[in-house]
Every structure is written in C-alpha cells, then in structure tokens.
Amino acid sequence: MNKVIYSILGPLAAIIIALFIGAIIISLIGKDPVEVYGVLFYGTLGNSYGIGQVLFKATPLIFTGLSVAFAFKAGLFNIGAEGQMIIGGFAAAWTGFTFVTLPWIILIPLTIIAAFVGGALWGFIAGYLKAKYGSHEVINTIMLNFIAAALASYLVNEIYGIPATIHTPEVSGSSFLLRFDAITGLFPGSPFNTSFLAAILCTIIFYFIINRTPFGYQIRTLGLNKNAAEYARMKIKKLVVLSMLISGGIAGIGSINFIFGYKHYYELGFSEGAGYIGIAVALIARNNPFAIIITAFFFGILEYGGLTINTMVPKELVTILQALLIILVITFVRIIDVLKIKFLKSA
Amino acid sequence: MLAVEMIAITKTFAEKVIANNSISLSVKKGEVHAIVGENGAGKSTLMNILYGMYPPDKGKIQINGNEEIINSPARAIQLKIGMVHQHFMLVPPLTVLENIILGSEPEKNLLLDFKKAKERVSQITSSFKIDVNLETKIENLPVGLQQRVEILKLLYRNAEILILDEPTAVLTPQETNELFNTIDFLKSEGKTIILITHKLNEVKAISDTITVLRHGKVVGVTGTENATIESIARLMVGEDKIYEEKKANIREKKLILEVKNVTVLNENSVEAVKDVSFEINSGEILGIAGVEGNGQHELVEAISSIRKPAKGKITLNNAELKEEHNIAHIPADRHRNGIVMDFSVAENLILGREKENLFKKDITIDESKVKTFAEKLVHEYDIRPVDIDIKIKSLSGGNQQKAVVAREITKNSDLIIASHPTRGLDIKAASFVHNALIKESDKGKAVLLVSSDLAELLKLSDRIAVIYNGQINVIFDADKTNEYELGLYMTGSKVKNE
Ligand SMILES: Nc1ncnc2c1ncn2[C@@H]1O[C@H](COP(=O)(O)OP(=O)(O)OP(=O)(O)O)[C@@H](O)[C@H]1O
Ligand SMILES: [Mg+2]
Numbered sequence: 106m107n108k109v110i111y112s113i114l115g116p117l118a119a120i121i122i123a124l125f126i127g128a129i130i131i132s133l134i135g136k137d138p139v140e141v142y143g144v145l146f147y148g149t150l151g152n153s154y155g156i157g158q159v160l161f162k163a164t165p166l167i168f169t170g171l172s173v174a175f176a177f178k179a180g181l182f183n184i185g186a187e188g189q190m191i192i193g194g195f196a197a198a199w200t201g202f203t204f205v206t207l208p209w210i211i212l213i214p215l216t217i218i219a220a221f222v223g224g225a226l227w228g229f230i231a232g233y234l235k236a237k238y239g240s241h242e243v244i245n246t247i248m249l250n251f252i253a254a255a256l257a258s259y260l261v262n263e264i265y266g267i268p269a270t271i272h273t274p275e276v277s278g279s280s281f282l283l284r285f286d287a288i289t290g291l292f293p294g295s296p297f298n299t300s301f302l303a304a305i306l307c308t309i310i311f312y313f314i315i316n317r318t319p320f321g322y323q324i325r326t327l328g329l330n331k332n333a334a335e336y337a338r339m340k341i342k343k344l345v346v347l348s349m350l351i352s353g354g355i356a357g358i359g360s361i362n363f364i365f366g367y368k369h370y371y372e373l374g375f376s377e378g379a380g381y382i383g384i385a386v387a388l389i390a391r392n393n394p395f396a397i398i399i400t401a402f403f404f405g406i407l408e409y410g411g412l413t414i415n416t417m418v419p420k421e422l423v424t425i426l427q428a429l430l431i432i433l434v435i436t437f438v439r440i441i442d443v444l445k446i447k448f449l450k451s452a
Numbered sequence: 453m454l455a456v457e458m459i460a461i462t463k464t465f466a467e468k469v470i471a472n473n474s475i476s477l478s479v480k481k482g483e484v485h486a487i488v489g490e491n492g493a494g495k496s497t498l499m500n501i502l503y504g505m506y507p508p509d510k511g512k513i514q515i516n517g518n519e520e521i522i523n524s525p526a527r528a529i530q531l532k533i534g535m536v537h538q539h540f541m542l543v544p545p546l547t548v549l550e551n552i553i554l555g556s557e558p559e560k561n562l563l564l565d566f567k568k569a570k571e572r573v574s575q576i577t578s579s580f581k582i583d584v585n586l587e588t589k590i591e592n593l594p595v596g597l598q599q600r601v602e603i604l605k606l607l608y609r610n611a612e613i614l615i616l617d618e619p620t621a622v623l624t625p626q627e628t629n630e631l632f633n634t635i636d637f638l639k640s641e642g643k644t645i646i647l648i649t650h651k652l653n654e655v656k657a658i659s660d661t662i663t664v665l666r667h668g669k670v671v672g673v674t675g676t677e678n679a680t681i682e683s684i685a686r687l688m689v690g691e692d693k694i695y696e697e698k699k700a701n702i703r704e705k706k707l708i709l710e711v712k713n714v715t716v717l718n719e720n721s722v723e724a725v726k727d728v729s730f731e732i733n734s735g736e737i738l739g740i741a742g743v744e745g746n747g748q749h750e751l752v753e754a755i756s757s758i759r760k761p762a763k764g765k766i767t768l769n770n771a772e773l774k775e776e777h778n779i780a781h782i783p784a785d786r787h788r789n790g791i792v793m794d795f796s797v798a799e800n801l802i803l804g805r806e807k808e809n810l811f812k813k814d815i816t817i818d819e820s821k822v823k824t825f826a827e828k829l830v831h832e833y834d835i836r837p838v839d840i841d842i843k844i845k846s847l848s849g850g851n852q853q854k855a856v857v858a859r860e861i862t863k864n865s866d867l868i869i870a871s872h873p874t875r876g877l878d879i880k881a882a883s884f885v886h887n888a889l890i891k892e893s894d895k896g897k898a899v900l901l902v903s904s905d906l907a908e909l910l911k912l913s914d915r916i917a918v919i920y921n922g923q924i925n926v927i928f929d930a931d932k933t934n935e936y937e938l939g940l941y942m943t944g945s946k947v948k949n950e
Contacts, residue, residue, distance in 0.1 A: 317816040319806040326803065329792045335758060336789040337804030338775055 116389065116403070119437035123430040130425065131418060141414055148413030149406045155413070157285065157295025161362070163398075163405030164297075165190070165376070167304040168359030169383025170401055171311050172224075172352045174392035176242075178315055179348035180328035185231055185246025186356035187380025188253030189224035193357020195257050196223030198364050198371035199265070201276025209279035213365075216280050217303070220361055221354040227253060228353015229346060236342035242349065250380070261373050272372040282366040298366030304398075307355060311394045324348055356380060385431050389438060454517065455481040455613055455644040456502065461511035463497055465846065469837055471497040472508070473668040479613075479661075481516070484635060484645045486655040486676070489665035489688055490878040491850025492836045495648045496538055498665070499615050502646075503535040504528040515613075534611030536602040538618045538648075538849045538876065539787050544591035549573060551590055552605050576607050580634055592719060594745035595622040595785065596904075603634070613644045618849070620649055621876045624743050624904040625935070626943060632658050650850075650878050652681045664688055689880050697887035699894065699914075705733040707770065708866050708898035709755070714764030716750040724750035726922040727764070732898040734866070737889065739913030739930065740902045741938050747922035748871075748902050749784065755900065756781045756869055769866060780863040782856055784871035784902070790856040791844050798826035798840040801859050833858040834881065849876045854885075861888050868892060871902040886912055906935045920944050 128138035149155045169186040176183035197220035204212060231245040260266075265273045284298045285291050315321035327334045327344050334341055363375045382404055390396035407430060411423035456479040463472040471494045479485040487495050501508050504522040513520055515531050522528050528535070542551050549566070552573050558565040573586060584593075584600045593601070599619060606614055620628045635645055635658060649655060655662060655676070662679060664672040664687040672687040709732040716725035725747040732738045742748050753759035755766060757775050766773040783789040791800050802811060802822055811821050826840040833854045835847070844852055853876050861868065870889060874882035889912060893899050903909050909916055910930055917927040918941040925948050926941055940946040 313816075319817055322799075322802075322806045322817060326792055326795075329794050330788075332788045333790065333792050333803065336756075336781065336783055338757065339804075340775075 115438040115440065116434050119433040120430065122437075123426070123433045126429060127426045130422065134418065134422070136418055141417055144417060145410045145414050149410045153292050154294050155409070157292025157297035158409045158412075159402065159405040160292070160301060161295055161297040161367070161405075162408040163401040164301045164304050164362040164366075165359040165379040166382055166386050166401035166404050167301075167398055168307065168362075169356050169379050170386030170390060170397040171307060171394060172356035172359070172380075173383045173387035174390070174394065174397060175311060175315075175355060176228075176348055176352035177387060177392050178321075178328050179324045179344060180331065181232075181235070181242050181345065181348060181352075183228070183231070183246055183349065183352045183356075184243055184384065185227065185249050185353065185380070186359070186383045187376055187378065188246065188250035189227040189353040189356035190359045190376050190380050191250075191253040191257050192227045193220040193222075193224030193354070194360030194364055194375065195260060195371055196220060196357070197360060198273055198276055201280040201365065202265075202274050202370075205277040205279075207277070207279065209281075212277060212280045213282070216276075216365060217358060217361060220357040222357070224357020224360075225350045225354035228349040228351070228356070231353075232346040232349025235349070236345045257371075258373055261371065265371075271374070272368070272370045275369050276365065280365055281369060282361060284366065296367040298362065300362040300366045303358065303361065307358065308394045308398060311355075315394075320347075356383070359383075385435070389434055391438075453481045454514070455479050456646070457514040457517075458498070458502060459512045459514070461498065461501060461508045461513075463494075463501060463506070463508050466842075470668050472501070474511070475665065475668070475670050477663055477670070478673075479644060479646060481644050482639060482642050483660040484639055484647060484658055486659035486662045487646065487648045487665065488650070488652070488655060488662060488684060491854070491876075491881055492848040493665040493878075494668040495665055496617055496848060499535060499617055499646065499648065502528070503533060503615060529609050529611070532610060532612035533615065534606030534609055534613070535615040536599065536606065536617060536619060538621075540595075540598050540602055542590045542598055542601060545589060547587055547589055548584055548593070548601050548604075549586040551601055552586075552608050554605075556609060573604065573608060576604060580604075580607060580637065582634065594749065596624065596627050596744035599623070599631075603631075611643070613646070614638065615646045615648075617648045618650065618876055619647070620651060620654055622744070622872070622904070624942070625906055625939065626743060627904075628654065650876070650882070652684050652879070655684065656681055666690075685879060688878070697890040699737075699890050699912075705735065706896075708732055708734050708768065709900070710765075710767045710770075711755065712765045712767075714751075714754060714761045714766060716747070716754045716759060716761045718750055723762070724922050725754065725761075728919075728922075728924045729764075730917055730924060730927060732867070732900060734896040734898055735893055736915070737893050737899040737901055737913045738927075739909035739916040740900065740919055741906060741909055741916055741942055742902075742919035743942050744904060746919050746942075748919055750922075751919065752781075752784075752869055752871055752900075752902060755779075755867075778863065778865045780860040780865045780868040782860045782868075782870045782873045784875070786853055786856050786875075791852060793845040794843060796841050797830065797835065797844050797847070797855060798822055800844045800855055801826045801829055801840075803859065805859065805863060829855075829858040829862065834884070850878060850881060853877055854881060857885050857888070861892060866897055868897055868899045869902075870899060872904065873901070874903075874905070874908060882908075906938055909938075910935065918942055920947070 131138040131141050149159050172186045173183050197216040200216045200219040227249055231242050231249055234240045234245050235242045261271060261273060267274055282299045284296055286293045286295065323339045323344055327341060359379060364371055386397055386400045386404060390400040407427045411427060414423060458477040460474045460476055461472050462474050464470050475498055489495055500506060504524045504527050507523060513522060520531060549570060553569045558568045570586065582600050582604060584597050590598060599622060619631060623631060638645060647659060659676045662674050662676055662684060663670060666688065712729050714725060714728050715723055718724040728751065740748055750759060754761045756779050757773050757777060768777050792803065806817060811817050830838055830840055835851050835854045844855060857873055874885050877885060889899055901912055913930045915927050916930050916933060917924045918938060920942060
C-alpha cells in the first residue's frame with residue numbers, strides 16, 4: 106500500500122509544480138492561466154470526445170513504452186522504438202494495400218504480424234550487432250532510426266506513394282480497425298479504435314512473459330546481474346538478440362493505431378516521435394507494464410491537450426509545457442525515491 | 453583509554469528482524485579486538501553502525517571518550533574510522549590507484565594530481581609492505597589482492613580505527629599470515645583494529661580481546677589469553693555438538709570428469725592454465741590447493757563450460773563438455789556470480805534451474821512449486837531469516853552463501869564444483885556444508901573442491917592437486933600429505949615430486 110502511495114506522490118507533485126510554472130509563463134505572455142487551463146481540462150477530460158482523443162494518442166505510447174521497457178528488463182537501452190515503429194508500420198501498410206482481396210479475419214492478423222515482423226527485424230539488427238560485435242545498442246538504434254526514416258521516405262516518395270502526397274494508397278477496407286464510436290457509440294467523433302485492445306493484450310502478454318516464464322526470468326537475471334546470468338549458463342547473446350527483437354516487434358505494432366485505425370494509409374512522419382516519448386513513458390512507469398498504461402494516458406493528455414489550447418497560446422508554449430512536465434516528473438520520481446529510502450532507513 | 457565505546461546499541465530491520473539487541477562494545481586504543489558469532493548474529497550490522505552506514509534505533513557511541521553521532525561514512529572517516537566491508541566496495545573498471553584515491557583525490561588546479569597521488573600511495577605500500585600493482589584494473593584482480601586495495605584505501609585516509617569485516621575469508625594461509633603481519637605492524641603504530649572472523653584459530657592468534665555475539669546480543673567478553681578455541685565455540689553456538697560426517701568408501705568407481713592437457717586463457721589472452729590434466733571418479737572429492745590467482749579461477753570456468761579452453765579436452769561422463777551439461781557450481785564470488793541481489797530468496801534459489809521440470813507448469817514457472825522447494829531448502833540449510841520473499845540482499849553474508857550452496861548441491865548433476873564453499877560461514881554452517889558435500893560424494897557424485905582453507909581441503913578431499921602458476925605438477929593422496937607440504941608446493945618452493 107505504502108508503495109502505491111509513494112509511486113503516485115512523485116508524479117502528482119510534479120504535475121502540480123509544472124502547472125504552476127506553466128501558469129507563470131502563461132501570465133507572462135499576457136494570457137489568463139485559469140482560462141487556458143480550463144479549456145485544456147475541459148478539452149481533454151471534460152467530455153467524451155476529448156477522452157477518446159486522449160486515449161487515441163495514448164495507444165501508440167503504450168506500445169512504445171512496453172517496447173522500451175522490455176529491452177530495459179534485459180538491461181538494454183532501446184532508443185530505436187521510433188525506427189522500429191516506422192518499419193513495422195510500412196510493412197503492415199504494404200500488406201494492407203497489397204493483399205486487398207483477403208477477408209478481414211485473415212488480413213487483420215496478417216497486418217499485425219507484418220507490423221511485428223517489421224519492427225522485430227529492426228530490433229533484431231541492433232541486437233545482433235550488439236551480441237556479435239559488442240557495438241552499443243544505443244548507437245545502433247539511433248542510427249537505425251535515421252535509416253528507417255530515410256528508407257520510408259524513399260519507399261513513399263519513389264515507389265509506393267500517391268503523387269503530390271506523402272502517403273501510400275489506402276489499405277484494403279477489410280483491414281480497417283473499427284473505431285469505438287462506430288461500434289459502441291462511445292467517444293463520438295474521436296478516432297479512438299480497437300488497436301487499444303491490442304495494446305491491453307500486449308501489456309498482459311508482456312507481464313506474463315517477464316514474470317511467469319523461464320525466458321522472462323532469464324531476461325530479468327540478465328538485466329540485474331549479467332555475471333550471474335553467465336554463471337547460470339544462460340545464453341546471453343541469444344537473450345540479447347531475442348529481447349531486442351521482441352522489443353522492436355512491440356514498437357512495430359504501435360503503428361496500427363494510426364494506419365489501420367485512423368488514416369488508413371501510411372503517411373510519412375505518422376509516428377510523431379512516439380518512439381522517443383515511449384522512453385519517457387517506460388522510465389516514469391519504471392518498466393512496470395500496467396503503470397505504462399496509466400503513464401501513456403497521462404502523456405496522451407499532454408499531446409491532445411496541446412491541440413486544444415493551440416488557438417489561445419503559441420504552439421511553442423505547449424511544447425515547453427510538455428517538456429517541462431516530462432523533466433519534472435522524472436526528477437520528482439527520483440526525489441521521492443531518495444526520500445523514501447531515507448525514510449525507510451530512519452524508520 | 454577506550455578508542456571505541458558503543459553503548460546499548462539496538463537496531464531493527466523492517467520492524468521484525470532485531471539485528472542488534474542492546475549491544476555494548478568497548479575497544480581499547482591500540483588493541484586488536486575480535487568480534488565473533490554465528491551467521492546473522494549481527495556483527496556486520498554493528499560495524500556498519502559504527503561506520504555510519506545506518507543510524508542505530510537506540511544507543512550511544514563514544515570515540516576516544518567523546519560522544520559522537522556518526523551519521524555517514526564521511527563522518528566516520530573524519531573521526532579516523534575506516535572499514536573494509538565483508539563484500540568489497542571497489543569500482544571494478546577503475547585501476548587500483550584510482551580506487552584508493554576515490555573520494556579524496558588530491559587536486560592541482562582543479563585537475564586530478566595523479567603524480568602526487570601515486571607518490572603517496574607508493575609510500576604507503578612500501579612502508580606497510582603491501583605489494584600490488586597500482587595500474588591494474590580491479591576487475592582483473594583476484595579477491596585476495598582486492599582486499600589489499602581496501603586496506604590501502606583506509607591507510608590512505610589516515611584511519612586510526614580499522615574495521616575489518618571477515619578479511620581472511622578470501623585469503624590463503626600465506627596471505628592471512630601476511631595480513632596478520634600487517635595488522636601487527638599497524639598495532640605497533642598505535643592503530644586500533646576491530647576484526648570480524650569465523651576462524652577461531654585466527655582469533656586466538658591475533659586478537660587481544662574477544663566479544664562474542666549471538667542472536668543480536670553480547671554473550672561474552674573475554675581477554676584472549678583466558679579463552680580457548682573450544683570455550684569460544686561454545687559461547688558462539690551453545691552446547692550443540694558439531695556433528696561430523698565420515699566419508700564412506702565408494703565401491704564401484706566410474707570416471708565422471710576427465711580434464712586432459714587443458715590450457716585456458718584469461719581476459720588478457722595470457723595462458724592462466726597450462727596443460728593441466730586430472731580425473732575425478734564418482735564418489736571422489738578432488739581438492740585444488742593454490743594461492744589465489746594461480747589459475748584456479750580460469751580452470752573452474754573452463755570445467756563449468758563458462759570459458760572455452762584454448763587447448764585440450766574436457767569430458768563429462770565420457771562425453772565432450774557442452775554448455776547444456778548440468779553442472780552444480782558454487783562460485784567463489786557469490787555477489788558477482790552466485791546471486792541476483794534484487795531477486796527474492798526464492799527467485800535466487802532457482803537461478804540457473806529455472807527451466808527444470810521440477811518448477812514447470814506448461815510454459816510457465818509454477819510459483820507454488822517454487823515456494824514449496826524454497827521453503828524446504830530454507831529449512832534444511834537453516835537460511836535465516838526464514839522468509840523466502842525478502843530480497844536476498846538483506847540477508848547476512850553467511851546466509852546468502854548458504855542459499856547458493858543449497859541451490860547448487862541439490863541440483864541433479866554428477867559433478868559438483870565447489871569454490872570456497874564455506875567462505876563466510878560460521879563453524880556450524882561450515883560443517884553442515886562439509887557434511888552435505890561428503891554425503892553427495894557418497895551418493896556417487898564427483899566433487900571438485902577449490903579452497904584456500906587447507907584444513908578444509910585435507911579434511912574433505914580424497915586427493916589434493918596443487919596448482920601453481922597455472923600448472924598442476926603434483927596430486928597427493930590427502931592422507932599422505934599435510935599443510936606444510938602443500939604450502940611448499942603452493943608457493944612454488946617445491947615444484948615437482950621427486
Ligand atoms: N539491510 C538489511 N535489511 C534487512 N535485514 C537486514 C539487513 N542487514 C542485515 N539484516 C538482518 O540482520 C541480521 C544480522 O545481519 P548481519 O549482516 O549483521 O549478520 P552477521 O553477524 O554479519 O552475519 P555473517 O556472519 O553471516 O556475515 C540478519 O538476520 C540479517 O538478515
Ligand atoms: Mg557479516
């Protein structure tokens with residue numbers, strides 16, 4: 106119980122302080138902070154359309170957060186969720202607009218598999234280079250992000266794209282992921298769609314693999330004490346490659362929210378940095394899969410909240426507020442940690 | 453004059469484990485004061501409190517007659533108190549010199565003055581006759597030498613009161629002698645030494661006063677000249693007789709492990725093991741005697757298939773050694789290789805065994821099976837406190853060791869490699885482990901025992917091989933040799949049996 110309180114206390118204090126600093130900045134540019142915040146809160150959480158938008162924004166962040174966390178459990182720092190999502194997304198979209206005759210029951214699983222495989226390939230390359238040549242995964246994944254972006258741009262601009270646009274043709278209608286408003290009438294007008302269910306499923310599978318299987322046990326051992334893993338004769342290279350592969354695959358699936366749930370085509374830049382925000386999500390959630398859902402929701406508020414106040418304050422201010430919050434939350438989680446240790450020590 | 457006076461110190465962990473229960477300790481200036489007691493008796497905790505690692509719940513501390521609040525190691529160092537921990541606190545990728553000066557680096561124009569640092573450290577090493585290469589990285593040093601570095605660190609900080617928590621656990625008899633010479637020398641310089649050890653002959657040899665702890669309480673304080681090893685042991689563990697298993701003689705012998713002309717390279721691609729050959733049969737315990745750093749580490753890694761030999765052949769049950777082979781291995785360095793500090797006791801008890809059918813349910817690890825298994829081991833091996841869900845890092849050193857031993861010995865494997873299996877164990881626990889090893893070998897297992905404790909080797913082994921400079925030139929029948937003779941071969945004074 107205490108644990109839960111501590112883990113909520115940090116982010117909460119951070120949010121309050123960030124809002125306070127934000128209020129000062131808003132006043133400085135001559136706007137009324139109460140009014141701006143009012144719009145922001147009403148826009149995001151005050152109505153079902155807003156909540157749907159927030160959940161829509163949160164969905165890919167759950168995937169990228171899980172992706173980064175998975176690698177982290179094995180002691181690996183995957184900066185490459187962005188590139189993995191791009192490659193996975195393109196592979197899925199290609200499947201979607203190529204196999205147009207397949208029925209949905211086959212095509213949807215196929216596109217999801219393609220998304221996983223694309224991302225997994227990108228993760229695999231980084232993991233393989235690490236295992237085989239010892240080159241650091243942080244460098245590998247950053248470089249692969251550049252390659253992924255360039256490759257996608259080439260594929261769209263030169264081969265598959267519709268002229269004068271930056272997107273591909275539309276995917277087959279039978280690969281569409283339904284929007285919740287279409288199925289249930291909830292969150293009317295928002296693109297919040299069934300890929301969210303895939304995210305939840307993925308979270309559960311993540312937890313299951315990491316905490317219940319021998320493979321997950323080995324990954325955790327590797328992440329906490331590589332020398333002990335070696336003496337327990339675990340196959341470390343294989344574990345490194347596999348965990349990067351899975352990590353990349355999860356990030357890859359993160360693409361389906363936008364491609365099959367919203368626009369129905371692959372568009373350059375669709376990922377909007379979700380891979381990088383995933384790092385912050387995993388960090389704040391401390392790689393706990395369920396905390397990742399909550400954290401992603403919070404980041405969803407930030408992302409969509411920015412749009413709701415776009416007309417009142419400059420776009421840059423929204424970006425500043427978001428960055429401020431991320432920094433503060435990360436700092437406060439640390440501070441509360443230190444306090445907690447002090448407290449427990451003296452208790 | 454009292455250098456240290458701790459009065460009625462009480463310390464409780466997690467509201468249930470009373471590690472120190474109103475302990476009082478008086479240490480005279482210039483004496484060597486031994487603290488002894490079972491695993492988990494509270495020795496390290498008491499010393500950690502003195503060194504400012506954590507505050508006591510109750511009690512007072514006086515240093516040189518003044519009451520002090522020692523709320524951090526930095527404060528302890530100011531008061532000229534230094535501590536070498538049971539588990540070393542060195543930074544592996546840094547060099548010896550860097551580790552020694554870490555935290556009190558001499559500066560020149562905001563830059564590290566390495567030259568000055570090196571001069572001072574060299575001066576200390578020569579005046580205290582401690583020999584170690586200052587440029588080597590810690591990660592490439594054997595434990596015995598790492599400890600030297602820890603002591604140098606204290607001397608570099610001008611410590612007057614030196615706390616050594618089980619310093620001899622990792623040393624060979626020769627190294628222990630050297631350490632004791634150093635301690636005698638420090639004492640003659642007027643320094644005060646507090647020494648924790650489980651080896652009572654050492655207590656007898658070096659200390660002036662003994663404090664005995666049991667279950668977090670002081671059960672005896674005595675001048676060393678008034679005590680015998682037996683009387684101290686009785687105070688430590690009570691009236692329980694320590695039972696000793698006798699080795700049975702195995703009837704049919706079967707070849708289990710064959711090591712043939714094996715050469716193994718170390719990290720720096722130097723031949724650490726050179727052309728070594730030996731065999732171990734079922735029911736046999738082969739001891740490896742040697743000064744730390746003579747290749748036993750690399751040899752053990754090769755036999756446990758962690759490191760590939762550069763030349764030669766290792767066979768297990770007549771099949772070439774493979775990674776998949778199930779080999780029980782109690783590693784020499786439990787923290788580095790034997791446990792995962794942030795795992796619970798139960799999780800640690802299945803380390804390396806997570807895929808065994810014993811714990812399997814479909815594709816998962818069955819938690820209830822793990823729980824049953826862990827609870828059984830915790831009771832059989834007397835791992836304390838009895839709580840399989842706490843993190844293993846909150847167990848005392850000896851109890852962590854018991855967990856490693858329990859896990860490995862109960863593994864279903866024909867070969868047990870035991871490197872310093874009783875390192876850090878109290879006499880009762882140590883003899884329990886001895887008995888367990890003997891029982892396993894009587895069941896027909898082959899045991900490779902690497903130890904720096906010659907008495908242990910002589911007691912358990914059927915044969916003893918001496919490794920010197922990466923080579924094994926002699927293998928004795930254990931009942932036809934003695935500590936003195938082994939010592940000669942271990943140090944290279946004698947090389948070949950003629
Ligand atoms: N950080 C901690 N958190 C919880 N319990 C602890 C912690 N440190 C020590 N303990 C408990 O306090 C008791 C005393 O431990 P301590 O390390 O002082 O024993 P010790 O006498 O040094 O034993 P050993 O000979 O095995 O090193 C043990 O029961 C141990 O589990
Ligand atoms: Mg101890």
